[in-house]
Structure formats: C-alpha cells, structure tokens
Amino acid sequence: MKVEAEKVMSPAGSPQVPDPEAMNQMLPLGERRAAIEIENLSKKFDVVAVDGLTLDVMEGELFGLLGPNGAGKTTLINMLCGLTKPTVGTAKVGGYDIIKEIDKVKDQIGVCPQETALFPYLSGRENLDLFGSLYLMPKDALKKRSQELLAGIGLLEDANRRVGKYSGGMKRRLSLICALVHEPEIAFLDEPTVAMDPQSRHAVWGFIRDLTKDGKTVILTTHYMEEAQELCDRVGIIDHGKLIALGTPAELIEKYSAKHLEDVFLQLTGRNIREEL
C-alpha cells in the first residue's frame, strides 16, 4: 500500500500530475499494460513440451498456470526466465525480449523454482544475503528486507541454522523468500506451496496477495485447485503444451457449469493419470 501511495505523489513537487505507473495499477485488469507477452512460444525436447503458446499476463496480475504433470508449465517458466531457449516463438518479460535482452529480464524477475535449490551449508539468512547480493541490493536494505521476510514467513528463529538441517516445508518457505528478496517486479513461483502444512500455506498465500497489492506481477503454478481458485485473478490451463482454457476462476466455473475449479480442470484434462514419455 505504501508503495502505491508514494507512486501517486511522484514526481516530486507536482502531486496533481498522477504517475502513469500508479494509474496503470488502478485500471481494471483487462486494460492494464502487459507484464508478460508470450507469442507463439514452443519448446521441443524429445517431446514438444510447449506448443505454440500465446498469452498476455497483465501488470499487477496474479496469474495461475495450471495443468497436469508434464503439461509444460515449468518449461514455459524456464523459457521466460532465460534458463531454456525457445525452439520457436518469442516473449517479452517486463518489456524486454527473453532472447535478446535476457540480462535485463533477469534484473526484473524473481524465481522460486519447482525443485528447491538452496545452499545447504549456508544458514537461511546467509542464503538470503547471497541472493540479495547477486541482485546488487544495498547492504542495509538487504539486511532489513531479510529480517522482514524471515519474520513474515516464520523462519526468524531458524534464520541462523544451516539450511541442510531444515525440514522440507521450511526449505520451501526459504526458497520463496529468496526469490522475492530483491523485490522483483515479476515473480515466477513454480509450485511454491508444495509440501507445506496448512499453516505455512496460508502464510504463503498472504505473502503472495501482498505482492500483488504492491503492484507486482505473479505467475503461480500449483496443483491445488482450491489454491488457484482462492488466489488467482485469472488462470490458464495448459495441457500437452497448449493453452486450453483461460479466464477468471469464476468465469471458467460458469462456462463449464462446474462446482469448482477442480471440476473444470478434470473436465478439460480428463481423469487419466499422465504418463511421461
């Protein structure tokens, strides 16, 4: 909330001229600028993981990326954050091309990967410190921010313990705040709540909501449909690398005359367990 207030006041000395940034945040989702523009993006390994996907995610939007195992969600995120090169197509993240301007893309984004990757021989605080340093955060700000995040996610007491000794859920929580330590404009959260107890999950939900209140864009993948229904402004369901449904949870539930989002999901993707190639 604080950030928005500051934005309305700027530029300094002329409070009557509203900041276009802040204006954009106040628009309804459909009329905002796109934070992520994906155009006909494909990735082929032995299988086609992402297949001609086109999608816009708006600034300040909390977008749920849903789909069965192997649908291509992680591959899509990996392409958007510069880890994997697309076979065909292109995308812009924060206005920068993911192929030509990947360095600028990386400055804008924070990624909480599906597979927790933390430095086990460092403490929680040291992990945050390292990630913050990689984004060249000023030392004082980094210290303050780390403290806030650790407190917010309930890791303050364990902050000085080595991460190797954390439980699975604690590692997940730390991984999330490591992705957010530098206050990225766009956050990719690949199954952030997996392996978490209900308490932690609710804490994380609060966290994610706060992010979008601050005008950040969030791409969230999850297999918990109630989580997506509860949190997301819009969801996109992908299967076999293709976008097969897109809309707000309420729209989709209505369109498919379903009881809840999980119904929609099962209707669209079937009841067979996905077998990976």
Next chain:
Amino acid sequence: MKTRRIIAIAKRDLKRTAREPAALFMIFLFPIVFVIAFGGAFGGIGGSSSPTYGVGVVNLDNISTGVATGQQWSSLFVNSLSATKILNVQAYPDNETAQMDLAQGKIQAVMIIPSGFGASCSSFLASPGDASKWVNTTVLLYFDSGSLFATQAISPIFQQVLGTLLDGGQQTVAKPISLSTPSLVNVQKTSAFDYMAPGMFAFASIFMIMIVAQSFALDKENGLLKRIRMTPTSPSEFMMSQVLSNMVTAFIQAAIVFGLVYLMGFRPLVSSITIVLSFGLVLVFSLCNVGFGLITATIAKSSGAATGIAFLFLLPQLFLGTFVGASLSGAAQSASRFVPSFYVTDALTSLLLRGAPMTSPTILLDIAILVVSSVAILIVGILLFGRILRES
C-alpha cells in the same frame, strides 16, 4: 562484471569449504597428516628443531703465520659459521684426521682455511675497490656426497657468512677469497625431508582437483547452477568467483604447508622475496588444478563419478611431479615432464633448496612452462564448463 557478485559467490564457496568436513579434510587435514607422516619417517621430527650439520675446520692460518690478525680473521669466520646454529663446527688439527671423520660420516663437510686467509681479508678491507692489491686465497670444501644437505646447503651458508664478514653481505662485489670444492660432488636424489619439502606444496594443491570437481558436480546435481543462472549473474562472474575462492584456499593451504615444514625443520636459506615468489608459483599451480577440476566436473555425470574421474588427473601429477616420485625410473622421469606439478616442484626445489637465483634459466623455464600450462588448462576447463552454464 560486478565485483559484488563475484565476492558474494566466492564467500559462499569458502564457507562451504570451511563447513564441509570432507572438503576440510581433503584440503587441509590430509596434507597436514601427510607432511607429519613423511616428516616423521625421514627425520623431520624427533631431532632438535634446528638441525645441525657437523663441519670439520682445519685452520692453517693459525699455525703457519701466528700473526694476530690472521688468527682473528679466521676465528671470526669460524665463529660466524657456528653462530648460524645450522652448522656444528669442530676444529681439526690437520686435513687427514678431518677427512677420516668425514669418510666415517661423523661430519658432513671439511673446510680448509688456507694460511693467507687473514692477510687476504685485510688486503680486501684496505682497498676494497682495487682487486690488484688483494692477496688471493682459496678456502677448500670437502663434502659428504651422500648427505644431500651438505652438498646443497653448506656452500651457500659459507658464501653468505664469508660475504657478511668482509663487506656486510654485498654479494655483488668481487672478493679475494674464493670457495672451491675440489671433490666432485655427485648430487643424488634422496628421500631426506629437506628434499621432500618443496614437493609438499604441489602435493597438497593437487587435492584441490577433487574438491573443485566435487563441488561443481554437486552444484550441478542440486540445481544450484541453474538457480544462479536464474539471477543476473553472468557466467564470467561465476567463473571469476570460483577462481578467486580457490586461490584463497590455495594460499591458506600453502601457508599451512609452509608453517608445517618449517616447524619440522625445513629452513630454506633464502630471501623473503623468494618465499613470496614460491607462494606465487603455488597459486599459479592451483589455477591448473581448478582447470582440471572443471574438466572433471564437465565429464562427470554425478558428484560420485567426479571423485573417480578426478583421480585420473590427480594420480599422475602426484606420482610424477611431487616428492612422492623422487626415486622414479628413467622412463617415468621423462614422463614427468608432461605434468604441471613437476615444474612447480622443480622450481620450488631450485629456489628453496638449492638457493638458485630466481633469474636462473632453469627457474625461468620452469616458471614459463608452469604459467603457460596452468593458464591453458584453466581456460580449457572454463570453456568446457561454461558450456554447461549456458546450455539450454
């Protein structure tokens, strides 16, 4: 390239090394255990902390002239030799008795001070700049060719003491007194601790191959390389941080080895600049080991495999280029020319043990080969591993 990132990643590497018992063991404890074990086996420990070598002195200057100045000069020289604490000087009445003790191994060297020694010294002091007015004499030295220390170290000690006596150690000035070793000394490689000490540095450093390989392979396995790639860190920043952290590790390791061999009686009679240069060479050599580690990590599919593959680079260097292979066959000795560790050990041996000047051709050649091969291996490692960093 941002220094902040490089330092941040280097710091986490050093923390890992410090906190990982296996790494700590490989890098620091293992060399320590080895140095102590070899030191114990080859006489580095147990004796007095400063080893003494017996030198028999036959002072002909005393007897023949009886001139007070001659006596003063020669006894001053003998006293200065004793004052080094490395030499245990014993007076002998004549050459034969001294030679008998030398042959029996009671002493390691015999020095004959000629009758004109005092006159020679006085003539030098009277006109240090005019060689034509000097009375020239020659001090004869006989060594036990089986004692490595005697053949390698006593002569420089004599030279130094003599220089200090005459002109305060300005060794560039020509002097009327020359040292001569009439018996041809056959230098033989032995396993004396003194001779092994220079090889200890390369020995310890070589184990970095395994640590570097394992840590890179583990980072790859645990998704940490990918995780770093998601941040704005560039591959070159990452690589620089690895070089930096490993150089710090190599430096600490070299300091530990140096402290240890020193404690065990290795006293290189060289200037501090030579010591600094020696450390520098060990650091250059560590670059080569980082390179081998990177190559290993590139080939290895897992951290377990990395350990095995690391031995392929580690063992030849260990056996061909450190003290371990001091008594190798001829064929193996030629093969040793192909491992970088040979050149660092050879250079350190020349510098620290033989007291050779750093500008001598052998050392310059050693340094050149060491630098070129280390940098080349490091670059190959970086290029190979860089492909993994960039792969999609």
